[in-house]
Amino acid sequence: MDVQDVLKLADELVFAKTGKHLSSLQETILTGVWSSQKYEEIAENGKCSESHVKRVASDLWQIISAMLGEDINKSNLKATLERIYFSNNVSSFWKDVKIGRMNVCTETLHPPSAKQSSPPTQTSTEDNTQQKPQLDLRDAPDLGTFYNSPSSPLTTLETWILEQNCRLITIAGMAGSGKSSIARHLIPQIQTQFDRLIWRSLRTSPRLEITIKNIIQFLFDRTDINFPDNTDAQLSILIETLRENRCLIILDDLQQILSSGQLAGNYKPGYENYGTLFKLIGELPHNSCLILNTWEPPLDILTFTDDNSAVCLLQLTGLGEAATEILREKGLLDEERWPDLIELYQGNPLWLKLVAQTINNLFCGRVAQYLSYEPVLICEEVGQILQQHYQRLSEIEKQALAPICNETEPVSLTQLTAKFQGSQAELFKAVRSLVWRGMIEKNIRGDETVFSAIMAVKQYLNS
Numbered sequence: 001m002d003v004q005d006v007l008k009l010a011d012e013l014v015f016a017k018t019g020k021h022l023s024s025l026q027e028t029i030l031t032g033v034w035s036s037q038k039y040e041e042i043a044e045n046g047k048c049s050e051s052h053v054k055r056v057a058s059d060l061w062q063i064i065s066a067m068l069g070e071d072i073n074k075s076n077l078k079a080t081l082e083r084i085y086f087s088n089n090v091s092s093f094w095k096d097v098k099i100g101r102m103n104v105c106t107e108t109l110h111p112p113s114a115k116q117s118s119p120p121t122q123t124s125t126e127d128n129t130q131q132k133p134q135l136d137l138r139d140a141p142d143l144g145t146f147y148n149s150p151s152s153p154l155t156t157l158e159t160w161i162l163e164q165n166c167r168l169i170t171i172a173g174m175a176g177s178g179k180s181s182i183a184r185h186l187i188p189q190i191q192t193q194f195d196r197l198i199w200r201s202l203r204t205s206p207r208l209e210i211t212i213k214n215i216i217q218f219l220f221d222r223t224d225i226n227f228p229d230n231t232d233a234q235l236s237i238l239i240e241t242l243r244e245n246r247c248l249i250i251l252d253d254l255q256q257i258l259s260s261g262q263l264a265g266n267y268k269p270g271y272e273n274y275g276t277l278f279k280l281i282g283e284l285p286h287n288s289c290l291i292l293n294t295w296e297p298p299l300d301i302l303t304f305t306d307d308n309s310a311v312c313l314l315q316l317t318g319l320g321e322a323a324t325e326i327l328r329e330k331g332l333l334d335e336e337r338w339p340d341l342i343e344l345y346q347g348n349p350l351w352l353k354l355v356a357q358t359i360n361n362l363f364c365g366r367v368a369q370y371l372s373y374e375p376v377l378i379c380e381e382v383g384q385i386l387q388q389h390y391q392r393l394s395e396i397e398k399q400a401l402a403p404i405c406n407e408t409e410p411v412s413l414t415q416l417t418a419k420f421q422g423s424q425a426e427l428f429k430a431v432r433s434l435v436w437r438g439m440i441e442k443n444i445r446g447d448e449t450v451f452s453a454i455m456a457v458k459q460y461l462n463s
């Protein structure tokens, strides 16, 4: 590796990170450090003060460190660059996809000019208005029937993405509430605004490295990439790619990497590094967007401040009136009782479909007859879904949920404290976590907050 290789590699890394090529002072610094000069000598060559050289050098080391995923400074620059230049690390990744085969990614990853895009890209001036985005929807469900309400969350999502430039969106809701469907129906509405769009399910709980590798291979349209082993380095490649191109990534079934038996939103052991991915995507500037579908939101998204408008949470609470269309489609009778059935199952489209089947099978479609057995939960399939949710709860959540379900009226924290064995702090945590999971609802009564279990959960626990 000679100094020209170093300058070329450093220029690529700096350009990928900042959109600017190396300045002549940065080149002088690299050339000087490469031939073991002191900052004093480099300052003389660069015709500026030593303190200025030190400042510029320090910024440069930071950029290169971030891109390579390891700490670079004056004393280790040469050894480190030489080591990783030929090894399986980020430098060889960038050397491979950006230097060795310079055109590969720029030919296939160019944002159409209609798209809003500020990050640097060598092809942004091309006229690609007609170009369709590349989609990978292998893991996505079919479009299917979709009933939309006037206050549709679909519109909310569109606004967040297209007008507010949201970078991280979490769609949370219990199983069957329509998370996958809404994300799937969002795609045709917004796809022309993206260069690349990928849907991945975390159903099989893949490790972060697998997920990132999968996404990067799709974004670069290549499977023969020399991929770094180090997770930080992989993350930095992903973020750079999301800066250079406008990508929409949908990660479905995120609850599969979150743990059971603990308060909501904690990762399973070994999956904590997904949190770093979400944090970087939420906090760093780029034009891409990550959508997470999950039963409960990961705790990290709580740590984003309220004024970070690039990070949004959509909690799905059922279809409301639009759910009547599902009951109509299933041919149910007793239309005047439909609102009761919808309320009982929280407008959850999957639960309503399953219950409608039971009503057709056992009661010839008579909703009133079905409801006359309330509070017995007759539909076994819905029972199984609720059981899966219940089994995920921590012990203190189960303790807090029982008295809430026993009451006919919503209860305040003061009332709950009297019925709860553990400390007040534990109770507060448990209640907050249950709200977070969508299993209980929070309302205001007079000047206090009161809590009630959603009716299906109550029915499940009491039958």
Ligand SMILES: Nc1ncnc2c1ncn2[C@@H]1O[C@H](COP(=O)(O)OP(=O)(O)O)[C@@H](O)[C@H]1O
Binding pocket: 144, 145, 146, 147, 148, 173, 174, 175, 176, 177, 178, 179, 180, 181, 182, 319, 326, 349, 350
């Ligand atoms: N708005 C909707 N209109 C009609 N059917 C819907 C709607 N949303 C969801 N569904 C149906 O409800 C079922 C559950 O939806 P899904 O998106 O898979 O839920 P989740 O991903 O939250 O578990 C699917 O059969 C889906 O087709």
Ligand SMILES: [Mg+2]
Binding pocket: 179, 180, 181, 252, 253, 293
């Ligand atoms: Mg789903």
